[in-house]
Amino acid sequence: MENNKITIHDIARILKIDSSTVSRALNDSDRVTQKTKDKILAKAQELGYQRNHLASNLRKSKTYTLGVIVPRISRHLFSSAIAGVEETAYKMGYNVIICQSLEQLERERNIVGTLLANRVDGVLLSVSMETINYDHLQGLKQRNIPFVFFDRHCNISDNSNVLIDDYQAGFDATEHLIGQGCKHIVHFSGPQNLEIYKNRLKGYLSALQIYDIEFRKDLIIESRLMEIDGVENAKLLLELPYKIDGIFSANDIAAIGAMQYLKQQGIRIPEDIAVVGFSNEPISALIEPSLTTIDQPGFKIGKTATTLLISQIHEGATKMKSETIILKPNLIERKSSLRKFESGNY
């Protein structure tokens, strides 16, 4: 059995029937007797037959492939999401092509082209920090290829999204700090073209308002939220004319950068300044308990988005109704940083 080259015709010839019957049997059509079906399936098994998807897909002009675009695969949130995508996709008989935009719009545009060339049946995407509009997604619309935004989306006409409730999480984070007695809470915010950062900011503002804390514009520090930005933010923060006692960071990396710097300056955390940060990386769980995190359910996001996308693919080009699913992140205040690193689906 050198090179598996068995086709439906081989089976047909051996069984002295037509290949179309074999094809039907293999597809479990109800227009074949159970008896012949059994016979065919048995022979197929015996010969080690494997359907040639290339041929099948060509005929059906479907690829059973999904495209996934993320800013960066190795970000924990995204690799977890991808894990969820893969799992769901395979269960439903789809393959997945994964691409990274590296936060560049130009690359994102090219990737869309590649995915079109590969005739994917649908696309999942989390846009880059540079992405403001979705002109580069027109090709998908034109060819009726459904796509679903996850985590980072574009706030535009009827698209499907699977998002985290950033507003609520921002509110909870701020409320948590207020509950700890913080009076002057700085917010490390991200690029405002991304909805997630807008919403986290909104949550922050709401909490201040409800708890009747005066809002000061200079307490909002916007950056791209890399670790070095956290350090810079921390420096800025120390020069403010208020005694800062809380930080709500829109991600954990910047939060950690800031914490490192502040500790070097002899500031105690959380005694002097309490910190809450969105958790993109598992690091947050391992750093000392002084960082309270908002954990994002990456795996679940991936699963949910994939399920939604595939359902849209199945609906077909009929009446692609857009849908937005919002998942809840969890505020986690650690008593101890010792938690099971391997647990769950991470």
Next chain:
Amino acid sequence: MENNKITIHDIARILKIDSSTVSRALNDSDRVTQKTKDKILAKAQELGYQRNHLASNLRKSKTYTLGVIVPRISRHLFSSAIAGVEETAYKMGYNVIICQSLEQLERERNIVGTLLANRVDGVLLSVSMETINYDHLQGLKQRNIPFVFFDRHCNISDNSNVLIDDYQAGFDATEHLIGQGCKHIVHFSGPQNLEIYKNRLKGYLSALQIYDIEFRKDLIIESRLMEIDGVENAKLLLELPYKIDGIFSANDIAAIGAMQYLKQQGIRIPEDIAVVGFSNEPISALIEPSLTTIDQPGFKIGKTATTLLISQIHEGATKMKSETIILKPNLIERKSSLRKFESGNY
């Protein structure tokens, strides 16, 4: 231009030539006049023609798809490697199917089946902790589908590998600790069916020998190296009849678990006990400088392995000569934990 349905026949008809000429031109064959080539390319561009890979691949009976099997996508080492795989693969015109074994042999076996069914042109794999032999890879061998192990391999007959020099790294790590004045160095080792752990252990033993330090069997603690194992190891370590002053951990997660526990017990790091750990996760870079890490070049591993695999695919079933490439990891002693988190290709 509703649904892009332009084929080479359309172009041929419009230009009043044969579709085979169009095909040749599109494939940049040297058996077409430059003039007609230009004409065809221009028209193709104008009509927005895109080659149908399904048809092309069916005809050539190649999928231009690689399978990648890793224990877990969201592990930083693997997601970095995958990033490298993707980049290289796309450049060479290949797609990538990514699968997770979740450290289970059974899943690994199934995945191989799936990849075979998908007719991948080659496979990259990093075996699960449960994988002892490679019976489940027979299918690949039989059908002459080349595969390359990366990072975690099976030490068996002529296969291709892209590995890290674990022996040397283990030696360096131990030497580093000895250089710090450590006399009693514990080694947290991993499952011995994996070569990587065997080799790290060998490096440890060699360094002890060369520096004339007595080897004690009870200083080697074997586990699956999860965080909780690190804690357990730390407990064991404190009960040893020697004053332990150094730990060489075969991964960072266990190292961190141990460090957390030891610090709770009032032990100072690195003053009382110095720790060196292999770095699978970026966390190691952010945890305080007390953990010296051995950084593994995941991205480069991915790139290298892919290049090797594709070259084997191109060589064809002729004389698939196996090759092993060994990359050097870096021992990184941090002065400050503040390093650029976003840098490089992570």
Next chain:
DNA sequence: CTGTTAGCGCCTTCAT
């Protein structure tokens, strides 16, 4: 150099 012919392996009308 270009055209003709013949499939790759499968699925799907259309007959019977």
Next chain:
DNA sequence: ATGAAGGCGCTAACAG
């Protein structure tokens, strides 16, 4: 319930 026939879109002989 099964068979016959054609074609998805492309490529690779083989001619000329």
